[in-house]
Amino acid sequence: MKIQKLITNRAPVEGSGSPKSTHLFTGILKCGLCGSAMHIESSTGRNKKQYHYYRCGDAKRGFECEGKRISAPEIDAFLAKTILDKILTKESVTEIIREIEISTSEWWKNRKRRRDATVAEIRVAEAKRSKIFDIMETYGKDTPDIKQLSMRLGELRSQIEALEGSLLVLEDEKDPVLDISADDIATATESLRLLVTEEASAATARTFFSSFVKKIEIQAEQVVIKYDPAKIMNHESSVVHSKNWWLPDLDSNQGPAD
Template sequence: MKHAVIYARVSTQRQADDGVSMESQIEQCRIKARALGSEVVEVFRDDGVSGRTDKRPGFQAALAYCAAHRVSHLVCWSTSRFGRNLEEALKNTKQLLEWGTRAAYVHQDIDLDTDAGWMLGVMTGMMDEIYSRNVARDTLRSMITASRDGFFVGGRAPFGYQIDKVGKRSKLGLHEDHAAIVRKMYELALNESLGAQSVALRMNAAGLLRNGKTWSKNSVMLILKNPSYMGVRLFNQIKFKTRENKPAEEVVQVASHPAIVSKEDFEKVQAMMKERSPHEVGGTAKSCFVFTGLLTCGICGQALQITNGTGRNGSLYNYYGCLAHKKGKVRCSLRNFPAEKFDGWMIDELLDKVLTVEVAKQVIDSIHANAGKWAEEREMRRKALVKEMREAEGKSEKIFEAIETLGKDTPNMKRLLERLDEYRLVVDNVTQALDDLEKKEAPDYRQVNIDPEMAAATIQRVIRACPDPKQLRMLMTTFVKQINVSNASVVVEYREDALLRRPTPTVLNGIGWLLDLGSNQGPTD
């Protein structure tokens, strides 16, 4: 069972901030944790503390607990409870990821692996990239140089190899027994044309195991696809932000250690596996539209749904429509409107109204203004981590005292020893977190200049070019609360905690996409 912690806060001005009391926040967070498959082990809270400061003892204690216990999720109501603004929330989210903990929000769905981090995540990423580009390039160059000199530059040694110390540095050397197993796998794949599943069965039957464990299809596949066995190390393979593979011409291949199989044999195995893999035939993914779930009827208040209609030429079209009559209500007078045309138009309108040059400048100014606060925040975080460590050390000391006093007659000795191991792990985790915190140097964003016009235009272009409607919908839901559509206007209501300025509804009149539809607009039930 995965473990989660909850963080909840209410402000001094309104103990039931936005109508959400502390108890309600915690209950909804428990529901969210269950949906994530996690058991809540701790609840942290800040009563009567403004979200405009990181001087929140409950929040800092929650972060320290995550560092010490490496729980799966930290759950809170929204980003407004998680940081001074969305930028701060994203920064804290990245810190949690370094400890193996994901932030989860009841009120929003922000995923740093997608575009749903919205504008601030993108812009902070742009600044990070500008700031660190030279550092990354120098680091990559030094790693390539070290590998060419035969040194091991980090990571886990592939099966078949071992890490040999050479002074203060390391090299990959052959683990002869394991290397023989790898060679046997390639021999079976090449000479007997066996697939990964058959190779696994043959190896298990022969007792050629991996540290006493049987082989599976996937574990064999990892061996057969790993270029390390040619004696090479690959660099610059993955795009840091998207985790996508880079083009082959950008990948750097360095001969760095002894080979277990020849380059020729490795490439033959790759060709055989590619030929054997199934090819996708036909079929399309289930279609969806960007604003599904966000649209309501401005006439009767019902949610709008996707329906079908037939054009004059007999073609089938998708529409947003009010289907109040399906719920036993009187048929609504709202006209159906084409879904694809509306999606494109609405995206353009939202970007023009929300992602403006003025807002981009606000974001940049906000990031610059917060740049000098990092040292102060690091000190608060360090104190919270030290407190977590001292508590674990104090509990360990009490157990030691009990054992020293009672000796072998100490009750529940087995459980006490298990707790000692748990507290020792907490101390180790916190020690690592403190060490990382001391080594980490925050980028000085004050030295980074970004043209607001360029930033706004770039992000708009990326969003408009996104081919995945589901991804765009996730993006829109981070700052759009609801869109009310009538026959003559559209009213967009925003989420207050997602924008830098206090949002006011956008009212759009004279809707062009409702005219000249070229169809009968009638629903196909």
């Protein structure tokens, strides 16, 4: 679908603005010529039918920009289909899961490194404490610098207690859960597609799109969608979620919840 087909001057502008709940990409679309945000503007045709468009904000305010207005319903449909066909695919979801698996592996490796380092510090402190005990046991009350050695024992005791405490915290860290099957991926992909194709869920779909689409630039010959694939599943590199977290909320009919 060519972008030029969406550019229209069918009716004169009589006003601007439109309920945000009826359009999918308000707040996301940017003019590819000047970078200004694109706003909804309305007009009435000869048959008194209302038309809604996205238009460059600077052009709308009278600044020098040749950005044209674009039919809001048509560009919404085009962009939604593009995201469904190019981004919300089984292959892309599978790739996200693969990244989550890598993060899970890194989490385990990182915890082992931290645990090994903490245990090593404890062993060093214990060895120093044991050496002082040996000296004090050998010389008894005649131990040289006994006051300083006693203070050093207190410092080592505090250090060991702190390290043992951090080790307990490390051991209590919740293990990442990764229980995602091929069926789960298929279910997630279909649920995401339903989420953005249900006419009654425009507000929900818009919220979903904005959660991972950074911006969409409307250029003369193409649209450029800039997005963060990791955020499609609410996934952050330092956190690994179970399938119950990253699957979209479903209602009793297994469709996207309202």
